[in-house]
Amino acid sequence: MSADQITFREFLLSQRSQHKLDKDLIFLMEDIATSCRIISHQIRGGAFAGRLGATTSTNVQGETQKQLDVIANDVFVRHCSNCGRVAALVSEEVDEVYWLKDKPEAGDYLVYFDPLDGSSNLDVNLSVGSIFSISQLPTAIDATDDRSVLRVGAEQISAGYSVYGPSTALVITTGNGVHGFTHQQGTGEFRLTFPDMTILEATSEFAINASRYTLWDQPVKRYFDECIRGKDGPREKTFNMRWTASMVAEVHRILIRGGVFLYPRDAGNNADGGKLRLMYEANPMALIVEQAGGFASTGIERILDVQPNSHHQRVPVILGSKEEVAVLERYHRES
Ligand SMILES: O=P(O)(O)OC[C@H]1O[C@](O)(COP(=O)(O)O)[C@@H](O)[C@@H]1O
């Protein structure tokens, strides 16, 4: 371990002095790191403790909840409630907004999270993760009004995700670049192993669930067909494809070696507006991708500019290497 692999706390304290981070934000981010550490432990021991498999309950998305979805949600709620500046929590696994304060003040935090992302991978031992986003209330509000959590993505003050894969990683931004940490067995510390992560502008690797091909709109079909035609096609280069069914794993791969990830709105999810959720999947990942020099779009507009109309709203997602996202936006404009 080299000396510069500083701990998560040391890193946040250095960001505090450089970028005037609020001390309460540091405490909250440490509570989130603790949640990820505990969830990582719960997942890795899942098979022994009978924590794999589904519950009998469904969440607001109409999905059957995995046992670990519920466990991870409870861990986030317990730890994020420690910080006295948190006004409300919004979780993928819970219908209503969790208000922690009756009279929230200006500047209080709003924490949005997907406690377990890629949960269909759990029982087959593939990578999953957690995603979080933090915004602030612009003004004090007299009563707990759910509309006040509908903040535009560009207002986020911090976002991040963890991946529970071969190792446990935690990747964050506070608006000052993107930095990745790896969980160190033994000490339990998250140590800085990927400082200043950046996304390659050009790539020849894309990720999409190709089994939905017949459901796609023309711009996405055109993009996919051209990638598949490779060197002999209009793109004149060979493309590789990946699909892990876990957004966190896709985004982590893109931060490390570039690429583009798509979950478009299609004939199958059109009524819902898409598959992935704006407030705790698309927005945090869009902030991270943009902070790393990539771009995130619905195909039509920048994800961070989407005005939310519900805290479980879904949107089309196209994110990653700038050049490929630009091609896809152009195909949407031309269609
Ligand atoms: O089942 P599909 O179509 O492959 O969808 C996979 C996508 O759904 C998700 O699993 C949705 O997230 P959750 O597991 O948190 O519900 C994404 O992580 C992933 O990109």
Ligand SMILES: [Mg+2]
């Ligand atoms: Mg998810």
Ligand SMILES: [Mg+2]
């Ligand atoms: Mg989830």
